[in-house]
Amino acid sequence: MTAGRTTVYVPGDAAAVSVGADDVAAALGRHPELDLVRTGSRGMLWLEPLVEVDSERGRIGLSAFAPDGTMLSAETLLSIGSAAATAPAVGEHAAYSLGVGRVEDHPFLARQTRVTCARLGIVDPTSEQDYAAHGGWVGLRRALTMAPAAVVEEVVSSGLRGRGGAGFPTGLKWRTVAGAEPGLRFVCANADEGDSGTFADRMLMEGDPFALLEGMAICAWAVGATEGFIYVRSEYPHAIAAMRKAIAAARAAGWLGTHVHGSALSFDVEVRVGAGAYICGEETSMLESLEGRRGEVRAKPPIPALSGLFGRPTVVNNVLTLATVPAILADGGERYAAHGTDRSRGTQAFQLGGNVRHGGLVELDFGITVRELVEDIGGGTRSGRPIRAVQVGGPLGAYLPAKLLDVPLTYEAMAEAGFMLGHGGVVVFDDTVDLGRMARFAMEFCAKESCGKCTPCRIGSQRGVETLDRILADRAHPGPAHAAGLSLLTDLCTTMERGSLCAMGGLTPMPVRSALTHFPEDFGLDSAATPGGRP
Amino acid sequence: MILAPEPDLGTPAVPGDPTLSVTVDGQPVHVAPGTSVLRAAGLAGVPIPRLCATDSLAAFGSCRLCLVEIDGVKGTPASCTTPCVDGMSVATRTPQVDALRRGVMELYLSDHPQDCPGCARGSCEVQRLAAEVGVAEVRYGLGGASHVDDAGDQTNPYFAYDPAACIVCSRCVRACGEVQGTFALTVAGRGFDSRITPGGTNFLSSECVSCGACVQACPTSALEEKAVIELGMPTRAVVTTCAYCGVGCSFRAEVQGEGADTQVVRMVPWKEGRANEGHSCVKGRFAFGYAAHPDRQRHPMVRDRIDEPWRRVSWDEAIARVAAGFRDIQARHGVGAIGGISSSRCTNEDVYVVQKMVRAAFGNNNIDTCARVCHSPTGYGLNQAFGTSAGTQDFESADHADVFLVIGANPTDAHPVFGSRLKRRVRAGAQLIVADPRRIDLVRSAHVEAAYHLPVRPGTNVAFVNALAHVVVTEGLIDRAFLAARCENVEPYLQFIAGPEHSPEATEQITGIPASDVRAAARLYAAGPASAIYYGLGVTEHSQGSTMVMGMANLAMLCGMLGRPGVGVNPLRGQNNVQGSCDMGSFPHELPGYRHVSIPEVRHLYEDLWGVTLQAEPGLRIPNMFDSAISGSFRGLFVQGEDIAQSDPNTQHVHAALEAMELVVVQDLFLNETARFAHVFLPGTTFLEKDGTFTNAERRLGRVRPVFPSVVGKDEWQVACEIATAMGYPMSYAHPREIMAEIAATTPTFAGVSLDRLDAQGSMQWPVRDDSSMGTPIMHVDEFVRGRGKLTETVYVPTTERTTRRFPLILTTGRILSQYNVGAQTRRTPNSTWHPADVLEIHASDAEVRGVHSGDVVELTSRVGSTTLRAVISERMPPGVVYTTFHHPVTGANVVTTDNSDWATNCPEYKVTAVQVTVATALEHTRGVEARAAAVVAP
Amino acid sequence: MTGVAPVVRLSGDVARQFAHLPVEQAVEAVATHLSRFWEPRMLRDLVSRVQADEPGIDPLVGRTVRERLAADPGPTDRRA
């Protein structure tokens, strides 16, 4: 901070930009006394655009989004900012808008445990030096002093599991690749974050891209890979640009390329852009797409760890998984494993979305309940109406009724309750939601986004739409045809669940069945005997 | 009655010992590691329903019918994609699995026509499996979205695509890629909208080469032969061997009716056939209609003069006429004034009898075969080097090659089924070197790219192969141990080839190939570890064809690339039975088994058996016959199944020779060009009527079985016997098996061959020295047939055919996929849809200086003649070289080819003719070409 | 083409292949090849043309014919 000058931070994150952050930045940029830094987003998305101003007290936050829905001018922002910087605003936290006060003291952030997302919203994502100044490259530096096998074991000991949804232990996957056929190997970051309700990968790539690159480089060292790909969906142009810039900067700084910082590691990374296909988030489909083919799912075995990209041993990890690795190497696997519960070790970056008052990114130790997340942290619905359903785990996740929100968000507890954690997306619905329509939407989504390879998914999802259309049409006056339709739907769900080639067809029944089980009245069934009726 | 399909175990066999024990529904079975549960179940006699799996394709896992339960394994894995584990216990019929199968079948049926004709024909597995898994009704109803109204595609002449019946199992797509290697099919769209398409166009306009692999793979009637749609399903099948190229594919001729009423519905590649393993090309698979073509001649005919009309006569009269005519000529002009030409299209038994007729009844050695004009240098060269006149490997050997050196061969067009095998191996990682003046498909086509394309200037092969050998020798890449242990004349050869005149830098001016490419290619070949040479007529049909064959043998010996899988020197034979017709003693200097007529004990063997005295001197070769005819000492010719007037070089010279003869006897299916000069025409039989054996390019004897009786009343071997008998030398056999028995009894390399063994045990590869062996897939394993392999100093002697200012371009000739040789068969099928006329391919710069545009009619002129045809500017051609095919008699490509021939064997130099190309402005030329093209297109 | 007799042309083709050898070996090679593969009347035709000193005959052919082929070699085993 130069004397007499003030640094202001405006997120360049896509979500912030979608609600005017670029306009705010442009306005602030016209003030010559200000040094403008574009950061990622802190994850308090309902406050975006959230401007931060440097002060002696630290970074003071100001939401440019007024409660009445209008945007504040730069001048207003600056006047509030200077006042906030000199004297703590009264009731700023309670207001949850405008003057936020010291950002890290904000209760939404203060109760979080930021490991993976520690630098989000703080650093300049285009600055490799800034990254280094905030603890970047420490993990990679340490990894390069270790034998690759020791790096793998460090990750094993952290208990880190894949954050993409399947929750496979990351260290074990790496161990498999490290022991696979010698020769060319790949590290692929799955950044095809297509699940509705999830955006943490995007935020991380836009706000802390070097963390992903560092994680990939550590992985490459551990498994003996020389080439990396980041497969980003085309719906994420900001993330694509941020990653490309970061790759260039990391190369320039010697963190990618041949003999990374004089070490034996040679590794480089390329961004590959998807083309509008949800299924390419499935790892084998993503590999097909990276090879330049139709994103059709591959049967397993062989597993990608042994025969992945171009038939070579390949690590496929989600962005958050890889971005967590630098912290594990920097601080040790044990320390990471100290977070969380049971076999859900570490932290999870939950994403609160949909009809929620305080939507955003919430990184916490595993174990918080859905209710705590959506009510205590999320503040209930944005509409102010009662919560009726919460979908956890993306479009293939279950709809939880309000009564069942006390389930802890861990892999085990969710599975035990018949749900899934997925990528940590939590979408809140108020009592206006029609779960019959949502069940139909689940089938429609599958019919449109199925790769089309396997029969249960390709034809079954279309028949699911049609069967649900008949059920919903009859729900006001259910008769024998309606009952037969429901029976057929149940059979279809079983066929898809157990018969499908991949998780898309296999899990599409999950939202359908959960809706049917917990919200039977939305299907024209008697709700008395069922637990999830309208409150 | 529905013909039983061939057994299908669902996923391909995995090599290896059956070390894993698995039980399927309680049935124990032992399988090799890597075997799928699906295949194991089939082997255990517990077939599992499936639609997307077939044992010619890698497991795919899409239909989800083959789900099973496995002890200790979660869920219901697909058995096709699940490998067996030792001790595994699989249950294929649990209530859960049964319910899932019903669920999946119900989904299939909800998007499948209820009244699909495929069902009525019995060619669709969907309804059969629906019944098998117990789906009685489709509860989804039939009002939902479906594809049953999708428009079909009838553009391919042989098969139709009906997307309504398609279940999107991708078997066709995968067959087109994995088996054929063309990748002409894809799935378009995704999700419920996924549809199979030949790349968004129709089949005829697509990249499809009509090999039939997709039709073969389709489990429904979505892809079906039009003949099946028209005639219904066949009712019985006869396994036989294809009569097109030297690959020698096995087919099931699937037919309706019996005896003379037999109707061939389709030819289906036979999975058990070792040469093709269930694959086929557009010719063998579909182009059999010529057998029933109206042009087919069914009666003997005679005439006194060739300008008179033909007169239909009885067989007896025709044969008497032939016998009397030949004897009369011999009485007036000597025993040697007549001769015969046997056909590489005919069976071994046919050929053996014809050569016997010539040697025993004609009393001379004037027997030659059409192999003279294609692979005679192979016989000479490989015999000189290795001691046997045949390729060294079986086709399967190619699956073990690391490097292919393909010289003067265009397998994807001329030997398509082998071409597919080669491309498959290249896709799996083998390196490819293509030496050919043209950029043939192998140089670069979908998913295949040669490491080096060496565009050798026509006529300079020997300089090129010497340069390869020079690099290998001077860079120390030779296999010294192999040379020391197995070869002779080593030091003189090494000294010869190390000479600076053979260096790539010195030969670059001759061959036109950059020295650096030659060096790199030589290093690649020498590095192997297994490098294989495959070659075709681009090697043999040169004035130095025999030298080139020896040059390639030299190279292989230098690098130790012989006597094991994945290596060798392998001719790709042009015709179905080139190998066999040579084996059977069709050359004028050799008795059966390549034994020189001068060897007394061999001669005595046959003299004792046949009761005649045999000539100890070589007879006339085909070109010698023509020369002698013109000079007057050769006056009678029996020619079987070869259209010498069209296929032999320097047409005017051939015509003059034929016109000079007193008696020309032609036996053929059609009144071909040669028949214009004939006095007696004897109708021949197609392979569908023949009984006996063909020998393919890998020395494999394949059984040829009659699908229906001879439509002309006699078999070729019978006709030859009757001519001999009428000439006073009685010859008779009750059945071709007696002929093969005589061959086996007199030829050590065939000692173990009999038709009975072939019927019982399948094909075999000669040498078959006794009854206990199925023959010799790979030759020269421990030692060469001649003892030590002989290195020969292969001096490069340029052809006398030189380009000049008058004839500045070099014409080279070849084949195209859909047509075959002179086109006698394929032109009489819808194959002409793809290639209605021969065209002249020319490089853009050569075209430009001559003012030639694609589609122009041009005049092609050499020192000996000229013809007209349409030109096509082609990126395949190097500057200075033009190319055409010789499938259409109207083109008369051989009007321009010369008398030049291989120094050792007189194989014509088809591949090098100095020519000029000019735009044919004269209207009559253009009209003539158009009229001919129109005549060809018309069915 | 030229008016050269076929046997003259064909024998020339053979001779050119062996022209690099020392002359005795070349004669042997040409003689062996011709006697192994040529029909007797062609050989006789060639002999008479050589004896008539017809123009266009390759000198090596001429020498081979004079030294080795002019006298009828009779039936010999030429399996080589």
Next chain:
Amino acid sequence: MTGTRDERVREIVTRYAAHRGPLLPALHAVQEDLGWIDRDDAAVIADVLNLSKADVHGVVTFYADFRDAAATRHTVSVCRGEACQAVGGQELYERSVSRFATIDDVTVTEVFCLGNCALGPSAQLDGRLHGRLSDDRVSALTQGWS
């Protein structure tokens, strides 16, 4: 004109020929530079990348991003993901479809998630992401779209 397009396609795709699995980046580049991927481009793309035309066709038709004709002047991609549906995304989509139904140079498409799930409903207008959308906001943002 066709030749020109072929040459440009060849030039663009050639830039990617040395990449691993180059087809998707090449297709993106063709569409970016030339506006769409023409049916006839498949032959050139296949030739440069040593694929079959069918390979290219299959890939082009698999991915929703690739179009075979020029885009309209304006595009509206409304998110129909669950998170946006929870705050009125479905209705916004349906109203957008009807609002622009009669305007030829506007295309309305559905998209499943733009990663803006806490600030829905979301849509891309001419490729730019907007959150907290309402009908009024869409009206304001699309003013002047004939």
